[in-house]
Amino acid sequence: MMSVLPYLVAAWVFLVGCYGLATSRNLIHAVGCLAVCQSATYVLLLAVGYRNGGTAPVFSDLKPGSRPVVDPVVQAVALTDVVVGATVTAVLLALVRQISKRHGTVDPDELSELRG
Numbered sequence: 229m230m231s232v233l234p235y236l237v238a239a240w241v242f243l244v245g246c247y248g249l250a251t252s253r254n255l256i257h258a259v260g261c262l263a264v265c266q267s268a269t270y271v272l273l274l275a276v277g278y279r280n281g282g283t284a285p286v287f288s289d290l291k292p293g294s295r296p297v298v299d300p301v302v303q304a305v306a307l308t309d310v311v312v313g314a315t316v317t318a319v320l321l322a323l324v325r326q327i328s329k330r331h332g333t334v335d336p337d338e339l340s341e342l343r344g
Contacts, residue, residue, distance in 0.1 A: 234275030242268035255324045255334040259317060266313040270306060277302030 245265035252258040277299050285297040328334050 234271060234278070238268045238272040238275065241265075241271060253335055253337070255327065255336060256321070258336075259320045259324060262320070263313065263317050266309075266316070269309055269313075273302055273306040273309060277306070 242265055245261045245263075245268065248261035248264065249258055252261055279296050279298050282296045282298040285300050324334060327339070331339055333339065
């Protein structure tokens, strides 16, 4: 059960974010819920990269294969995911600010000019 728990937590966080995104009546709230969905990927990447008893992949003192190490690529991808998530959130909040300035509202139902 312990090996499945991080995947269940990631799925639960993602579903909570999707529920908030689907029921949101405010664009700022929607951006926050999208950030919650993004945080589920952090948990998922940490679950994929975790090794029980693993250490940093530095082989200067021991020969390779003598101890379990964690995968540094997964750690790099998780860090990149954090940076991309922060950037996307900042851009979306800037767009919400522009919508608020031009249309005077952040309620998506009141933005009739944006409909096709």
